Amino acid sequence: MIQQIKRYALVASLLILSGCAVREPGAWETALVYQAKRNITVGGTKDANPLAASEENIHAGQKIFGQYCMVCHGLDGQNTGVPFADRVSPPVPALNSQNVQRYTDGQLKWIIERGIFPSGMPASRGMLSDEEIWELVLYVRHLPTKGSLGEPQVYK
Numbered sequence: 705m706i707q708q709i710k711r712y713a714l715v716a717s718l719l720i721l722s723g724c725a726v727r728e729p730g731a732w733e734t735a736l737v738y739q740a741k742r743n744i745t746v747g748g749t750k751d752a753n754p755l756a757a758s759e760e761n762i763h764a765g766q767k768i769f770g771q772y773c774m775v776c777h778g779l780d781g782q783n784t785g786v787p788f789a790d791r792v793s794p795p796v797p798a799l800n801s802q803n804v805q806r807y808t809d810g811q812l813k814w815i816i817e818r819g820i821f822p823s824g825m826p827a828s829r830g831m832l833s834d835e836e837i838w839e840l841v842l843y844v845r846h847l848p849t850k851g852s853l854g855e856p857q858v859y860k
C-alpha cells in the first residue's frame with residue numbers, strides 16, 4: 705500500500721516534470737526522471753527474456769518494430785527520418801541511448817506492454833503477444849547502425 709502511494713506520488717511528480725515542460729528538459733532533469741523510472745515507477749525489473757538472442761528472433765523483432773514502432777522511433781530505433789521526434793515533450797529517445805539501455809529486459813517489456821502515460825508512447829498489450837514483445841526487446845538490444853535502414857516510407 706505504502707509502495708503504491710509512493711508510486712503514485714512519484715508518477716504525479718513525473719507528470720509535472722515531463723508533461724508540463726514546455727522547454728526542452730535539461731540533461732540533469734532527464735537523468736533524474738530516468739533514475740526514478742528505473743528504480744521506482746517501471747516494473748518488471750526481474751523478468752528475464754525467455755527467448756534466445758538468435759539472428760532469427762532479433763529479425764522477428766525488427767519486423768514487428770517496422771510495423772508498430774517505426775512511425776515514432778524510425779526503422780532503426782534511433783528516430784531516423786521521424787520529423788517530430790525531438791519536438792514532442794518528452795522527446796522520442798534514441799533507443800540505443802544509455803538511458804534506455806540501462807533498463808532491464810523485463811522493464812523494457814513492461815514499458816512496451818503498458819506504454820508511458822502521458823507521453824506519446826502507446827501500450828501494446830492486447831495488440832502484441834508476449835512472445836512478440838520479447839522479440840521487440842531483443843531488437844531494442846541489438847539495434848542496427850543509425851540510418852542503416854533508411855527512412856520510414858510514410859514520411860517520404
Ligand code: HEC
Nearest residue numbers: 772773776794795796797804816820823824825826828840
Ligand atoms: C506514437 C509514437 C510512438 C510509438 C508508435 C511507439 N513509441 Fe516508444 N516512445 C515514444 C515516446 C514519445 C517515448 C518517450 C516516452 C517518455 O520518455 O516518457 C517513447 C519511449 C520508448 C522507450 C523508452 C522508454 C523510456 O523510458 O524512455 C522504449 C523502449 C520504446 N519507446 C519502445 C517502443 C516500441 C518497442 C514500440 C512499438 C511496439 C514503440 N515504442 C512505439 C513514442 C512512441
